[in-house]
Amino acid sequence: MLSDKQISDYFEQGYLLVENVITDAQLETLQNITYDFIEASKTVTESNDVYDLDVGHTAEHPKLTRIKLPHKQHAYFDEILRNSGVTEVLRDLLGEDATLLTSKLNTKAPGGGAAVEWHQDWAFYPHTNDSLLAFGLLLEDVDMENGALQVVPGSHKGPILSHHNQGIFCGAIDPDDPDFEQDKIVSLTGKAGSMTVHHVRTLHGSAPNRSDRARLILFYEIAKADAWPILGSNSYIHSLGQLKFWDDLKERTIIGKPCLEPRVENVPVRMPLPPAKDVSSIFKTQQFGGMKSVYED
Numbered sequence: 001m002l003s004d005k006q007i008s009d010y011f012e013q014g015y016l017l018v019e020n021v022i023t024d025a026q027l028e029t030l031q032n033i034t035y036d037f038i039e040a041s042k043t044v045t046e047s048n049d050v051y052d053l054d055v056g057h058t059a060e061h062p063k064l065t066r067i068k069l070p071h072k073q074h075a076y077f078d079e080i081l082r083n084s085g086v087t088e089v090l091r092d093l094l095g096e097d098a099t100l101l102t103s104k105l106n107t108k109a110p111g112g113g114a115a116v117e118w119h120q121d122w123a124f125y126p127h128t129n130d131s132l133l134a135f136g137l138l139l140e141d142v143d144m145e146n147g148a149l150q151v152v153p154g155s156h157k158g159p160i161l162s163h164h165n166q167g168i169f170c171g172a173i174d175p176d177d178p179d180f181e182q183d184k185i186v187s188l189t190g191k192a193g194s195m196t197v198h199h200v201r202t203l204h205g206s207a208p209n210r211s212d213r214a215r216l217i218l219f220y221e222i223a224k225a226d227a228w229p230i231l232g233s234n235s236y237i238h239s240l241g242q243l244k245f246w247d248d249l250k251e252r253t254i255i256g257k258p259c260l261e262p263r264v265e266n267v268p269v270r271m272p273l274p275p276a277k278d279v280s281s282i283f284k285t286q287q288f289g290g291m292k293s294v295y296e297d
């Protein structure tokens with residue numbers, strides 16, 4: 001699926017934008033399912049296991065920050081991961097064995113949908129090596145107005161910046177950190193049906209949605225199977241226990257098979273602890289951790 005140039009660009013720059021990664025029919029199916037979920041959120045008044053509601057959510061104007069774990073909410077969100085152009089891209093970048101960590105459909109409602117402050121995913125879930133990535137399927141056209149994902153090229157090869165504020169893990173870097181090279185920022189704008197990919201150490205963020213259109217990006221976080229979680233949001237073993245964990249791991253193995261011999265590399269790790277008061281989503285971690293915003297005027 002990817003050319004040699006795209007693959008080397010990803011490893012060199014720490015991000016990629018792949019156009020037309022799914023067919024028009026697949027895109028339409030994903031859009032229809034998503035809009036059905038947004039419609040169904042009209043009867044919801046508090047965030048729950050499916051919806052993270054944004055400030056100002058009403059039955060007339062549903063406003064969500066995200067649909068949680070979409071691959072568990074609808075089989076098609078799982079299917080697209082395992083059997084589509086997306087799967088080929090993952091194989092090209094991660095190899096024959098890969099594991100899903102989690103998924104989220106960040107919906108950024110029109111007229112304000114929350115910013116995601118700058119961070120490196122690695123700070124949230126350190127592993128034994130850094131062969132991990134997150135990718136986003138654009139379900140609508142994305143531009144600067146509706147809050148495109150932004151990255152700092154090459155930052156995956158640099159330091160892991162502090163994501164702590166006054167001793168608490170706040171899931172965001174300090175905008176004044178001298179290692180945050182804002183002059184290098186690239187915005188990943190594109191047509192619906194495209195896919196953004198960013199390396200787990202790549203610095204990224206996104207502005208609020210200032211348009212009157214939804215910004216729908218379906219994100220999945222994926223690890224090469226030999227990368228094992230050390231601690232953090234993906235250490236499922238702590239909450240599941242060993243038997244359930246093994247079943248869950250097999251289910252999350254989207255390409256190939258689980259790897260029982262972790263590749264342990266000399267990677268920089270600082271535990272994402274102590275946690276903020278609410279860690280139910282990145283939005284809450286950043287808000288309750290008291291991060292400083294890059295985007296607020």
Ligand SMILES: O=C(O)CCC(=O)C(=O)O
Pocket residue numbers: 104106116121147148149204205206217219282
């Ligand atoms: O929705 C976005 O623009 C970015 C999401 C993200 O970086 C995250 O959830 O970790």
